[in-house]
Amino acid sequence: MDKRDSHCPYLLSSETTAKGTSLEKSKLLCDITFLKSCRDNKVIPTNFRLEHPDGSPSTVNILVKCSHALIRKTIHYIRRNLDTTNSSLYHHFGILTHANIHPIIWDTYLRISIEKADHISAKKTDTQKKKLFFLLQHKFPPEQTSNPPVLIHNLSDTPIDQTTRELLSKGFNFCIIPHKLPTETTITQVESALSHLPPTEAEETRQDIASTLRRVKLPPSNISRSERICLRNLHNNTDIIVLPADKGDATVILNTSDYVEKMSFLLKSSEYKTTPQDPTTYLEKKTKALITASKLPIEIRKSLIPREKSSRIPRIYGLPKVHKPDIPLRPIVSAFGSPTHHLAKY
Incomplete structure (x- = not known):
């Protein structure tokens, strides 16, 4: 065989x-x-x-x-x-x-x-x-939402496709779930807050947060892949800038050159002047001296005193007034992270 x-x-x-x-x-x-x-x-x-x-x-x-x-x-x-x-x-x-x-x-x-x-x-x-x-x-079931879509004003020379409009219509308060957990950022912010606690409580809190970070899992993404690509394209496009409108729940897209020109026009007015040097360090020392000399409890004083050389200078930006001719900008000064930030919150 x-x-x-x-x-x-x-x-x-x-x-x-x-x-x-x-x-x-x-x-x-x-x-x-x-x-x-x-x-x-x-x-x-x-x-x-x-x-x-x-x-x-x-x-x-x-x-x-x-x-x-x-x-x-x-x-x-x-x-x-x-x-x-x-x-x-x-x-x-x-x-x-x-x-x-x-x-x-x-x-x-x-x-x-x-x-x-x-x-x-x-x-x-x-x-x-x-x-x-x-x-x-025929998407089923329909999305259950109580927030109406945000109005989009495209005042730039760049055309915006429908997917980008849908993404921007979610508004600036929409929180996008990241690809990975921001562990390093979380630890940095926690350590900054723990500096105001007693050593024993700080260590206990640190261990609890470390245990939570080891167990936590990110929820599924709340935007589609195409929307995430549009978001990346918006971030990489330096020719345009996306801002919330001064009034009303709307999103405005401006040419970067137009925005810079309008902000420069505002800063040239008599209400603003150029300082010979950065006053941030001086304001840190001045704020620390005033808080130390106050009669506030010592725990509160420690939380209000700015950390040395950790503050940043206040920043100015403009919000477009779409309800007015020529779309002027309303100047906003953000003091977040400035020497008086914690004191103003208190």
């Missing part, structure tokens, strides 16, 4: 398994592509929707978050299945490759397997594209 004949059942089993695994891989790739598109566009397929008799906005928001979490979990599950499928394919194709199979038969087998997998993949992809288009046209 020929040695190849003794291995025929085993080779036939490997051939059948490899063909089925190849088709399964094509289906998994289509499924993960579809679910990732749903995740990025924040739409929920029908089989992932959760419902409850209580139709209150808070309940709907919770169910929406759970549905998106289920989509992300399914994507991770499909990724694991793809790894297993790839390993199985590698194993069975290795067996078939090392078998003494005629080249014509092997090439025919590969061609038929690839054509069948491509046919199933193309058919499934076409169906899922239609599903995604329908979901994008």
